[in-house]
Amino acid sequence: MTAPLFEKVALIGIGLIGSSIAINIRDRGLAREVAVATRREATLRRAEELRLGTSFHLDPAEAVRDADLVILCLPVGSCGAAAAAIAPHLKPGAIVSDVGSVKGAVVDQMRPHLPAHVHFVPGHPIAGTEQSGPDAGFLELFENRWTILTPLPDTDEAATERLRALWLATGAMVEVMTPEHHDLVLAIVSHVPHLIAYNIVGTAADLETVTQSEVIKFSASGFRDFTRIAASDPTMWRDIFLTNRDAVLEMLARFSEDLASLQRAIRWGDGDALFDLFTRTRAIRRSIVQAGQDTEEANFGRLKPRRDPWNEGAPGE
Ligand SMILES: NC(=O)C1=CN([C@@H]2O[C@H](COP(=O)(O)OP(=O)(O)OC[C@H]3O[C@@H](n4cnc5c(N)ncnc54)[C@H](O)[C@@H]3O)[C@@H](O)[C@H]2O)C=CC1
């Protein structure tokens, strides 16, 4: 148990990320009080049943009163309105943060509302699942995962360090960068991959020559992985694509070019081009596993070394 880092934390929104933060604060003793605010009565009651806070509010303005740290755990598109609602009630010196998957738009939407006497340190835990709601949270979600903080040039460094300490206490690793750089990086490693998953599952569902039940029955594990990702929250992902528009379009343009060259390689039977790309991508996967960023795979590898029959010589060779 760590000494409390904050007296009072307010969590606005208590879905997967909000509830995982709440469980970390409660189980690791990171704050004395946690005020939970959400707009729906039923969600609030569920959060109370799950003991995710010490006080529960339908009005976010009430929750942030006297809080040293306020974290918006809302879909990106709702952060501006929430900032406007809480702004007049924030304690001088409070740290205001968020967990949104896009940072430039969150800064643009929230900053105009926030008073000069608070410290704004936007954040993004690169950790999640396809689940949502207050029941989805769990203690280990942030362990060995990166959280990115995007303080503004005029943000007080001490505030960034206090927030870094909270994320480190959840088991996360923390890196600081600009909102613009964050949005470019996340466009390629998270946003475009989700779009590809939504697209391929949609394409499979719309085929006339392959039935829905065949898609379900014969889906190989690669396609199943896509369906898991394509089950992610529609509101959250709609907001991500609408607010990280430029970076996503830029990465999609590059992706489409590369896809066209793969199409060409298949059409012209250019096996070397395919083999070279697949060799490079396999090395990337291996370096992710080696860095311990995919613990499931790392554990699997330790327990049961993978055989690759195509690369093993014939017996006796
Ligand atoms: N789900 C994931 O894997 C990850 C999500 N994020 C980001 O975290 C944020 C929250 O995501 P989750 O916790 O997954 O979402 P969630 O859907 O599980 O929870 C969202 C919460 O916000 C509330 N809410 C929704 N719309 C609202 C509105 N207009 N006004 C007030 N409250 C509203 C909901 O009642 C719920 O309490 C999003 O910005 C998302 O981009 C960041 C990392 C991972």
Ligand SMILES: O=C(O)C(=O)Cc1ccc(O)cc1
């Ligand atoms: O479930 C998955 O595979 C994810 O990729 C989770 C995720 C979703 C959104 C984020 O901003 C960060 C992580």
